[in-house]
Amino acid sequence: MENPFFHYVDDFxxxxxxxxxxxxxxxxxxxPRRIPICEIxxxxxSLDIVETxxxxxxxxxxxxxxxxxGTIEVYDWSSEEYTxxxxxxxxxxxxxDIINAGRINNTLAHECYHWWRHRNYFNYKxxxxxxxxFGIRCNRYDKSQNQDRGKWSDVERMEWQARTxxxxxxxxxxxxxxxxxxxxxGFSSTGxxxxxxxxxxxxxxxxxxxxxxxxxxxxxxELGYDDAAPFTxxxxxxxxxxxxxxxxxxxxxxxxxxxxxxxxxxxxxxxESLRETIDTGVFCFADGYFVLRDSRxxxxxxxxxxxxxxxxxxxxxxxxxxxxxxxxxxYLIHDTSSYMMYRSDTVFKEEKSFDANxxxxxxxxxxxxxxxxFQRSAATHKTANELLWEYMCNDHWNTAIFIDRTNLGPxxxxxxxKPNHRFKMPALxxxxxxxxxxxxxxxxxxxxxxxxxxxxxxxxxxYQYLFSGMYGHSIEECNEFLEAVHVPTLGTHERS
Numbered sequence: 001m002e003n004p005f006f007h008y009v010d011d012f013x014x015x016x017x018x019x020x021x022x023x024x025x026x027x028x029x030x031x032p033r034r035i036p037i038c039e040i041x042x043x044x045x046s047l048d049i050v051e052t053x054x055x056x057x058x059x060x061x062x063x064x065x066x067x068x069x070g071t072i073e074v075y076d077w078s079s080e081e082y083t084x085x086x087x088x089x090x091x092x093x094x095x096x097d098i099i100n101a102g103r104i105n106n107t108l109a110h111e112c113y114h115w116w117r118h119r120n121y122f123n124y125k126x127x128x129x130x131x132x133x134f135g136i137r138c139n140r141y142d143k144s145q146n147q148d149r150g151k152w153s154d155v156e157r158m159e160w161q162a163r164t165x166x167x168x169x170x171x172x173x174x175x176x177x178x179x180x181x182x183x184x185x186g187f188s189s190t191g192x193x194x195x196x197x198x199x200x201x202x203x204x205x206x207x208x209x210x211x212x213x214x215x216x217x218x219x220x221x222e223l224g225y226d227d228a229a230p231f232t233x234x235x236x237x238x239x240x241x242x243x244x245x246x247x248x249x250x251x252x253x254x255x256x257x258x259x260x261x262x263x264x265x266x267x268x269x270x271x272e273s274l275r276e277t278i279d280t281g282v283f284c285f286a287d288g289y290f291v292l293r294d295s296r297x298x299x300x301x302x303x304x305x306x307x308x309x310x311x312x313x314x315x316x317x318x319x320x321x322x323x324x325x326x327x328x329x330x331y332l333i334h335d336t337s338s339y340m341m342y343r344s345d346t347v348f349k350e351e352k353s354f355d356a357n358x359x360x361x362x363x364x365x366x367x368x369x370x371x372x373x374f375q376r377s378a379a380t381h382k383t384a385n386e387l388l389w390e391y392m393c394n395d396h397w398n399t400a401i402f403i404d405r406t407n408l409g410p411x412x413x414x415x416x417x418k419p420n421h422r423f424k425m426p427a428l429x430x431x432x433x434x435x436x437x438x439x440x441x442x443x444x445x446x447x448x449x450x451x452x453x454x455x456x457x458x459x460x461x462x463y464q465y466l467f468s469g470m471y472g473h474s475i476e477e478c479n480e481f482l483e484a485v486h487v488p489t490l491g492t493h494e495r496s
Contacts, residue, residue: 005123007161016172016173023040030172035169037170045116050092053095055075061095064093066090066134067122068126070086071086071346076252078250086252093111094111102216106167110163113165114136118136121154132345176219184197187204256316257322264322267322273360279468280439283469284305289319291319297311327349402416406475407476408431428451432466433475466482
């Protein structure tokens with residue numbers, strides 16, 4: 001069934017003038033003045049405008065519009081991948097690589113025209129055809145321009161309309177002709193030849209209407225000023241330089257979110273920067289965050305840790321920043337027309353990451369300072385058992401406490417008092433967990449036993465994580481974590 005809301009345009013000049021009359025700019029049709037396109041978008045159309053996101057890695061997508069809530073794919077330069085940007089309602093996107101005010105205005109005019117003439121087309125499709133298309137990706141290069149126009153899809157035709165009419169909205173024909181004639185008269189009176197005059201007119205026209213010089217030159221040729229034709233090339237010396245902003249990560253990435261110890265462990269195995277940070281041993285896991293072990297930030301009751309009220313309102317000061325972004329699992333693109341559309345059936349999944357951003361770098365530096373405060377002064381010991389026994393004596397352990405804290409049996413308590421008895425790593429780790437050792441202390445114990453945590457060994461990396469990511473947790477909590485990551489649990493003593 002044909003969509004009754006597809007809008008046909010016979011005269012693009014009249015269409016641009018109809019737009020201006022609709023949105024309180026009727027006088028601009030005849031009288032030269034700048035079109036307040038941003039105000040039209042935000043105040044008269046109630047559109048949100050996003051100018052912080054990159055829509056493509058190659059400058060191919062200049063703008064986009066979401067007619068309703070959904071997720072727009074934007075390009076994240078920090079990860080060099082597309083990520084999802086959720087919008088709650090009608091929203092216009094202007095590619096963040098565009099720094100020329102004229103190009104920004106042209107993109108806004110383009111998207112505003114889509115909103116005026118094309119939103120009802122998509123509303124109809126969503127209601128009557130169960131369509132999942134909710135937005136248009138507006139490409140800089142028309143992929144259908146070499147095709148027979150009679151074979152264009154509705155979406156390709158809509159994009160052609162918006163691309164052609166946007167400059168005419170910003171430079172209405174009658175008003176623009178008046179301005180051009182006035183500019184020629186002014187520059188000719190100063191003795192400039194026609195070619196130089198034209199160059200000056202283009203620059204002045206672009207400035208007056210807040211458009212790019214290329215757009216001004218093209219509009220002049222459309223209105224019969226052929227002297228402007230040599231300046232329509234985007235590489236013309238008369239046009240703007242192609243400077244770009246310093247490219248950054250997407251604002252769509254959500255920061256400072258809580259994480260589970262299991263998800264953090266997965267990142268710990270993959271991310272060397274995170275391993276190095278957590279392995280300082282000065283963090284504890286509390287309420288879903290890795291927080292510096294300081295009384296200002298964390299309060300502990302036995303092996304249970306909670307953020308202080310101060311920490312909850314100053315997360316950036318004391319916790320590691322784990323970010324979450326939306327990654328599309330699949331793109332349902334079948335043809336050129338589909339490529340131009342954003343679809344609500346694109347499946348996104350949350351992907352957690354740990355980046356070396358400013359916050360994490362500052363927290364790492366702070367952690368290195370904290371690390372010095374938490375290191376116990378260690379004397380020289382001949383064996384691992386002697387060092388562990390000293391810790392147990394300092395904490396006034398007995399057999400019952402040993403069994404409760406380590407999940408090992410009474411015979412292990414007796415063997416631990418023998419300096420030369422050789423324990424395997426799991427037993428030493430269990431005692432380290434029970435004693436609440438940090439990573440440096442545990443590595444010292446293992447070193448005295450001739451052992452060490454091996455990189456790349458999943459089981460040993462999980463044991464190492466107990467003294468950094470799970471620092472201060474009980475043997476029961478540590479065993480729950482080990483079970484979750486498919487590593488043998490610690491201890492041999494059966495709990496009643």
